[in-house]
Amino acid sequence: MADVVTKATRESFGEALCELAKENDSIVVLDADLAGATKTSIFKKAFPERFFDCGIAEGNMMSIAAGLSTCGKVPVAASFAMFATGRAYEQIRNSIGYPHLNVKIAGSHAGISTGEDGATHQCLEDVALMRTIPGMTVLCPADHYEMMAATKAAIEHVGPVYIRLGRLAIDSFNDPATYKFELGKGITLHEGEDITVIATGLVVNEARKAVEELEKEGLNVRLINIHTIKPIDRDIIIKAAQETGRIITVEEHNVIGGLGDAVCDVVTSECPVPVRKVGVYDRYGYSGPAWELLEKFGLTATGIADVIREEAAKK
Amino acid sequence: MNNTEKLQLSILAAKARLGAVIGTFHAKSGHPGGSLSAADIMTYLYFKEMNVDPANPKDADRDRFVLSKGHCCPSLYAVLALKGFFDWDELYKLRHVGAMLQGHPDMKGTPGIDMSTGSLGQGVSAACGMALAGKYDNKDYRVYAILGDGECEEGQVWEAAMFAAHNKLDNLVVIVDQNGLQIDGPVAEVCGIEPLDKKFESFGFNVIKIDGHNFDEIESAFENAKATKDKPTAILAKTVKGKGVSFMEDQVDWHGKGPNKAEFETACAELNAEIARLEGEC
Numbered sequence: 167m168a169d170v171v172t173k174a175t176r177e178s179f180g181e182a183l184c185e186l187a188k189e190n191d192s193i194v195v196l197d198a199d200l201a202g203a204t205k206t207s208i209f210k211k212a213f214p215e216r217f218f219d220c221g222i223a224e225g226n227m228m229s230i231a232a233g234l235s236t237c238g239k240v241p242v243a244a245s246f247a248m249f250a251t252g253r254a255y256e257q258i259r260n261s262i263g264y265p266h267l268n269v270k271i272a273g274s275h276a277g278i279s280t281g282e283d284g285a286t287h288q289c290l291e292d293v294a295l296m297r298t299i300p301g302m303t304v305l306c307p308a309d310h311y312e313m314m315a316a317t318k319a320a321i322e323h324v325g326p327v328y329i330r331l332g333r334l335a336i337d338s339f340n341d342p343a344t345y346k347f348e349l350g351k352g353i354t355l356h357e358g359e360d361i362t363v364i365a366t367g368l369v370v371n372e373a374r375k376a377v378e379e380l381e382k383e384g385l386n387v388r389l390i391n392i393h394t395i396k397p398i399d400r401d402i403i404i405k406a407a408q409e410t411g412r413i414i415t416v417e418e419h420n421v422i423g424g425l426g427d428a429v430c431d432v433v434t435s436e437c438p439v440p441v442r443k444v445g446v447y448d449r450y451g452y453s454g455p456a457w458e459l460l461e462k463f464g465l466t467a468t469g470i471a472d473v474i475r476e477e478a479a480k481k
Numbered sequence: 482m483n484n485t486e487k488l489q490l491s492i493l494a495a496k497a498r499l500g501a502v503i504g505t506f507h508a509k510s511g512h513p514g515g516s517l518s519a520a521d522i523m524t525y526l527y528f529k530e531m532n533v534d535p536a537n538p539k540d541a542d543r544d545r546f547v548l549s550k551g552h553c554c555p556s557l558y559a560v561l562a563l564k565g566f567f568d569w570d571e572l573y574k575l576r577h578v579g580a581m582l583q584g585h586p587d588m589k590g591t592p593g594i595d596m597s598t599g600s601l602g603q604g605v606s607a608a609c610g611m612a613l614a615g616k617y618d619n620k621d622y623r624v625y626a627i628l629g630d631g632e633c634e635e636g637q638v639w640e641a642a643m644f645a646a647h648n649k650l651d652n653l654v655v656i657v658d659q660n661g662l663q664i665d666g667p668v669a670e671v672c673g674i675e676p677l678d679k680k681f682e683s684f685g686f687n688v689i690k691i692d693g694h695n696f697d698e699i700e701s702a703f704e705n706a707k708a709t710k711d712k713p714t715a716i717l718a719k720t721v722k723g724k725g726v727s728f729m730e731d732q733v734d735w736h737g738k739g740p741n742k743a744e745f746e747t748a749c750a751e752l753n754a755e756i757a758r759l760e761g762e763c
Contacts, residue, residue: 194617215617216617218613218648220640220644221640221643221644221647223637223640223643223644225602225603225606225637225640226606226609226637226640226641226644228606229603229604229606229607229609229610229637229641230606230607230609230610230613230641230644231610232596232603232606232607232610233547233596233606233607233608233609233610233611233612233613233614234610234611234613234614235610236545236588236595236596236607236610236611237541237610237611237614237615237618238541238614239614239617241610256600257600257603257606257637260597260599260600260603261596261597261600261603261606261607264587264597265587265588265589265596265597266589
């Protein structure tokens with residue numbers, strides 16, 4: 167196992183873009199006055215002539231990205247998840263999604279772990295919004311190594327991609343020596359037959375800690391990491407439903423329209439089993455230090471372990 | 482431009498108008514008013530100004546056109562058909578189930594369409610992206626976008642204008658089809674946009690005001706745009722909504738509906754008479 171890297175996925179994303187741009191001349195990056203925060207500043211420093219700041223005008227940025235892509239560029243348009251997917255939703259839907267253009271949209275500061283900035287900046291709807299766009303690939307990587315690989319896959323994939331980035335520095339848990347990213351394929355991090363936890367993004371590592379803790383209590387929990395929320399890995403979910411009979415989803419997102427709903431879509435049609443959604447229940451966040459907020463919303467290992475115990479007892 | 486050239490453009494424009502009328506009649510819907518007001522400019526662009534090849538519609542070096550006011554595609558479709566991008570008969574199927582010609586331009590399904598548009602304000606930004614790519618790649622192609630005057634109420638138009646001037650996109654020409662009317666009424670009454678020339682000037686544009694139905698003025702405006710360095714050009718073209726069909730001219734009601742059979746026949750008779758008259762002059 168490699169050393170643990172403690173890094174925000176936004177930073178890993180910025181580094182990955184730089185690596186990829188060395189090999190791929192078509193990559194250009196756009197930001198809306200948040201380069202320092204989204205970490206496209208790393209790219210801007212390395213490739214200033216390939217970086218375009220659109221100013222605080224996210225809708226315009228998305229449509230410009232669409233125009234660039236029609237001329238063979240691979241534009242990466244970054245902003246906070248809230249503004250990238252919320253303010254510019256319609257530009258993404260009509261100017262990028264409808265013509266299925268090769269634009270990569272990066273939304274950083276996603277989820278309540280954005281912290282002190284509070285409700286206006288804690289985007290809990292981005293996955294829901296992006297999932298509704300036909301042909302959109304939705305990625306939500308969980309640690310540094312996964313983000314590096316996911317960014318590469320996003321650039322290599324031809325078509326629109328939304329990639330969710332976090333503000334909070336988090337520990338890596340994947341081993342780069344063995345880690346393999348495959349678009350649309352979930353990863354089983356822990357085998358188990360008693361119950362299944364399906365998680366995405368920053369909370370995967372929290373779920374992993376919870377699952378390891380419960381193993382000591384004799385509970386065998388299957389843990390699946392879903393980095394590609396759309397198209398979702400139906401097979402891994404159906405198998406989990408069939409073999410464990412009960413599912414818990416964990417995401418740093420509104421439970422409406424996110425990973426939990428995507429999992430429910432699969433199980434209700436293929437193998438109906440109870441699904442408990444852990445996430446933010448149809449409400450806004452509020453200001454506070456990220457870890458304190460995650461704790462409050464039940465998204466740390468302790469909160470997740472409590473839910474697993476509760477659900478496992480129902481079997 | 483000599484008279485023969487002008488006559489030929491006028492004939493093509495009248496045919497484009499006829500195509501727009503045919504399309505909206507058979508669709509029983511669509512937007513004839515703004516299609517007719519922009520028909521002369523679109524005809525000029527495709528038959529005089531732009532470097533495009535119907536045999537190679539995706540040529541990387543071609544000039545680009547974005548109809549930011551996408552609802553006025555019936556006349557664009559007619560122009561593209563006249564130019565040879567696809568068969569004229571497609572116009573009879575406009576807006577029908579399974580048809581190639583959608584209610585608003587679809588770049589994936591229709592040869593010659595460089596950008597899918599329809600949601601107002603976005604096309605001009607996409608045109609900025611194309612112009613930026615051209616600059617970045619040191620290509621000579623130029624990018625043209627037509628937007629409506631009502632469309633200028635969209636904030637995104639001004640975000641794009643700021644971006645275009647800031648990035649010195651002198652390969653971009655924005656043409657505002659100033660027919661003065663939008664769905665809810667006169668632009669001046671709905672939410673006035675004047676002084677539009679001063680607005681574009683203050684955003685850093687080279688601004689030219691013309692009669693959008695006069696080919697000499699259209700030509701000199703595009704020549705002026707080409708000679709202008711380091712700033713984008715905005716051509717403010719004063720036009721008549723519904724131009725060329727007597728009962729549609731300057732009537733807000735004709736913004737968004739198809740003609741009935743009697744109206745269709747009158748419109749066709751007028752346009753065919755105009756085409757015959759112009760051809761007689763050749």
